[in-house]
Amino acid sequence: MTEVVAQTAPRASFLTRDRIIKWAPLLVLVFLTLVFPFFEWLEDLQEGKQHLFLVDSRFFSIRNAARILIASTPALMVAIGVTFIILMGSIDLSMEGTVSVCAVIFAFAFISWGGTLASWAWLAIPLALVVGAVLGFINGLVHVRLKIPSFMASLAMGFVGTGFALLLTGGDRIRVEDEIFRSLLTVRWFNFPIMVYVALAMTLLAWFIQSRTTLGRNFYAVGGGEELAHASGLNVTRVRLMGFTLAGVFFAMGALLAVGRIGIAETATGNNFMFISITAVVVGGTALWGGIGGVWNTLVGVLIVNVINNGMVVIGLPSYAQDGVLGLLVIIAVVLSTDRKSVSFVK
């Protein structure tokens, strides 16, 4: 080998732009968990009540933490599903329809096969996951085979799903009242209900898929450089199909937890998941053009969104203000995480 070529070593400064972007979501989360108790403290101070910062906070308590986590779990599953898609540089907007269909089919199957987890009705759980996978697969097929942009394909599939769910239920609510199934919410280990642990396990599984499997690596490769992935012999079409299928499974998981949380399956079960999950993914720092981010970002993002939702209730902001705040949050997150010097035009 010839002479060493002179080149600049990367500056070893502590606060690099990359590092700030990487940790910003977590810092925001910490900041938020401190700022809501501060508002409480301020309020009590004005009323002259005794209030020790954090200790006397209604927000900063284990009870409230459990509340936030319970509210987060279904959204977390859906957001993780869509994280994989966004990592590939695509987007999946079918979650509301998919969640509704999975929830409704699960409820019907569960009730007609015995109505309790102690019977054959437990098969309704794998059934729901399979339904999610199939819907995701169809979604991917429409996108890949018909060459429709993923945004349009999945949005349309989402509407099809919502319509199908309505067709199945006829607008009725289906109650799932099995004690064992509801123990997801009712039984608590160390102050937190079982569904929180289920979500944690699924998050670990998602992280494993992301970092330790060829599939996860392929998501990053497709998102970072689709042409290159193709030229390296990857079957990009197959990766996309598998991505959408996997997302479908996580949407189904979200549906199961959503039903477990409120005990009801209906067409409206899927409502609001689109906004919450996409917001969470973006706020968590996963880049919309793909290749950057991952499951942990999404976890932080989901927590940020739910902490804000919960905190605004605790300090007594009207609910219509909450959507506005979340909307602003998305814009701020994208502004912060985009290196605008490198993109001159955005379509």
Place this chain on the structure above:
Amino acid sequence: MYELRQVDKHFPGVHALKGVDFKVKRGEIVGLVGENGAGKSTLMKVIYGAYQPDGGNIALDGTTVRFQNPRQAMEHGIGMVFQEQSLILNLTVMENIFLGYEQQFVKFGVINWKAMSEAARMQLAKVKLDIDPGMTTSELSFAQRQLVELAKVLTLEERIDGDLVILLDEPTSVLAKEEVELLFNLVKDLKQRASFIFVSHRMDEVLRLSDRIYVMKDGAVVDVVSHDEAEVDAIQHKMVGREVDKEYYREQKQRPYDAGKVLLTFDGVSCDKRFEDVSFALHPGEVICLVGTEGSGREAILRTIFGLETPTSGSVAIRNQKVTRFSARSGVDAGIGYIPRERKVEGIVAGMNVYENMTLSQMNKYANAGVLRVSEEKTLARNWIERLGIKTPDVYKDCGGLSGGNQQKVVLAKWRSGGAEIMLLDHPTRGLDIGAKEDVYEMIREMSHAGVGIVLVADTLEEAIGLSHTILVLKDGQFQKRFDCAPGAKPSLYDLVHHMI
């Protein structure tokens, strides 16, 4: 009248312009030549305002000016005719000509198309182009588009009081011979109206057209010669700045290839209109260089070998096995490695780290049922980092943050570690500095010694001659001639150019 004084420009890790003095007089045609990476395009960008210099100053008629963007430069009479054609193809000719300056035709918020068409016709007359300004630009030939671009820049004449400076960046690269003549006559005619800066790879054209020629090398102007004193050899000598010696291309390390075995055969292969009836054989240890101008079919041949294009006739065989399925997947499986021209776009995935990039094409070898054995990947990466001398702090470094030469090595390691026996290199040294280039030459020799067959599209003809065992000259998709390049008996530049153009 237009002058750059001691202009400096730095980029991270590169000193792109080193105290450049540059001057254009009224009605003068100034040529600008230099190798790839000599700083020509950076200089051009400084001139037309896309880059701001970080040292020195720019003077117009003696007054110092500073352009924040190309538009400001245009308002001072400096226009650019782009090499990559910059017309918007779905707009009409007149819309393109007045793009960004439609205001003059607007009345009550509505564009007066008739007035614009008249004005456009006038501009087109300046470049002697008689076409309907209402035509959609995509219907024009390349030569016509080039003239429209020139007409677009010439609208400055009406808008600006002072003198014009027009930059022509490789204006002849897509033109046929008669069209080049046409353009040159036009430029000579326009000399009374504007000064020109002419950048081209074609030395003879620069020599013919320019009044003075600036020669650049490694970010500095190394010589200025007037038209009458200009000599191709002397200029080339200064551009390269060193004897194009055998040492540089590692010619002494060139060993004869193994003619007994065949890795790859092309037998009368054609692919649409990109190339026709091409035949050759690649042997272990052989470096074949495809030589031709842009668009002569060199890249298409590489892409066909790799399986990204499907030939329309003829047959391709790898190790005497006829190839029936053309896809990147089958190319990779057959042990072909492809290093495309745009490393940033197609070479490495920025955002993925060193070991992830290296195993990208062979992930299944490092996975059980889809679960990766990451520690093995890292070991592989560490081996190759050492073997190729890749400069990276560790295997976790994002490849997007490595220098061009090191990215190139990562890509090379990716294919070589996967056991590729046929390597396709498309401009492997483009944009690298000289040291990194020599590293690449060294690697090519090393691969060749290891029995890898290499098909190369080189950045310069000298490189092609220096590196290859065999040169195939192509022109407009047609095979022209085959040269044997044994050390000591290499063809000259002239021999090749003769068949290329």
